[in-house]
Amino acid sequence: MKKVCVITGGGSGMGLAAAKYMPKDKIIIVSGRTMSKLEGAVKELEEAGYEAFAHTCDTSDRESVKALAEYAASLGEITNVINAAGLSPAMADPEKLLRVNALGTVYVNKEFSARMNEGSVIVDVSSNSAYVLPKFMINKKTYALAETNEDLFLKKSLKLCRLPKDEYNKSGFAYALSKNFVVWYAQHCAFGYGLKGIRVCSLSPGLIATDMGNKEANAGGDMLQYTAENRMGTPEELGYAIATVADERNGYLAGVDILVDGGATNGKNFH
Numbered sequence: 001m002k003k004v005c006v007i008t009g010g011g012s013g014m015g016l017a018a019a020k021y022m023p024k025d026k027i028i029i030v031s032g033r034t035m036s037k038l039e040g041a042v043k044e045l046e047e048a049g050y051e052a053f054a055h056t057c058d059t060s061d062r063e064s065v066k067a068l069a070e071y072a073a074s075l076g077e078i079t080n081v082i083n084a085a086g087l088s089p090a091m092a093d094p095e096k097l098l099r100v101n102a103l104g105t106v107y108v109n110k111e112f113s114a115r116m117n118e119g120s121v122i123v124d125v126s127s128n129s130a131y132v133l134p135k136f137m138i139n140k141k142t143y144a145l146a147e148t149n150e151d152l153f154l155k156k157s158l159k160l161c162r163l164p165k166d167e168y169n170k171s172g173f174a175y176a177l178s179k180n181f182v183v184w185y186a187q188h189c190a191f192g193y194g195l196k197g198i199r200v201c202s203l204s205p206g207l208i209a210t211d212m213g214n215k216e217a218n219a220g221g222d223m224l225q226y227t228a229e230n231r232m233g234t235p236e237e238l239g240y241a242i243a244t245v246a247d248e249r250n251g252y253l254a255g256v257d258i259l260v261d262g263g264a265t266n267g268k269n270f271h
């Protein structure tokens with residue numbers, strides 16, 4: 001049976017860059033909402049020697065995620081899931097950000113883990129924005145509602161997002177909250193799926209020069225001064241990091257967030 005690697009958000013940026021570092025004996029499925037983008041990604045992967053397929057999926061829609069997981073399982077054994085789909089503050093309002101980044105991660109981890117076996121891996125892409133929220137604003141009981149009562153999860157989370165005054169900062173707050181959730185949820189899943197042999201990690205990039213990163217460069221640019229080399233990361237650097245975490249040979253890496261932000265989060269302590 002062929003091994004299958006599924007990449008949500010695989011049509012561009014870090015997801016597509018990660019695909020190019022995966023072993024070539026795997027089938028790669030790139031997924032996202034825009035078929036033309038996915039077709040371009042498949043073409044690039046085929047030219048690089050991969051067997052690749054495109055499948056549209058909106059990760060904020062559980063049925064759509066279920067259909068993607070069923071499609072992947074029909075092609076072979078799902079061994080790697082890289083959940084790179086996401087929206088940034090400049091792209092969406094707080095509710096949309098929470099639906100795609102937070103609830104989308106719940107749908108992906110749940111629908112795929114139900115179809116994965118021992119030795120498989122899920123990597124959820126978060127952000128170093130996950131680390132900017134004051135601790136008192138992080139409520140694990142609210143996070144747990146994402147699995148049991150989505151409406152209440154959204155209501156309680158959106159109440160917090162109304163605290164900042166302007167629209168960009170409301171979305172910025174929602175982004176940070178949704179990505180903090182991703183870090184927590186990946187750990188929650190790591191300990192939930194661990195005995196089944198499914199390894200789960202999150203990975204938090206800093207400011208990376210993808211379409212999204214370039215859109216956020218003005219707002220996030222002040223983070224750069226705290227990086228060790230005073231620069232943005234490249235999609236290729238992050239692709240390599242993500243693919244390494246998603247590699248089955250990295251078998252003891254679980255229940256942890258891997259911060260790949262050029263030092264920006266820790267750099268604040270040295271300025």
Ligand SMILES: NC(=O)c1ccc[n+]([C@@H]2O[C@H](COP(=O)([O-])OP(=O)(O)OC[C@H]3O[C@@H](n4cnc5c(N)ncnc54)[C@H](OP(=O)(O)O)[C@@H]3O)[C@@H](O)[C@H]2O)c1
Nearest residue numbers: 009013014032033034058059085086127207208210212213
């Ligand atoms: N770039 C940065 O500076 C940075 C920093 C920290 C974290 N991140 C995170 O890294 C991940 C990858 O982002 P990137 O920088 O590589 O940006 P990107 O090139 O914009 O990639 C994001 C991908 O997600 C897809 N997507 C968006 N909403 C979706 C949805 N509802 N369902 C399925 N797919 C969806 C997009 O395709 P469609 O629009 O066609 O669906 C796009 O291909 C994201 O989770 C992002 O939050 C990025």
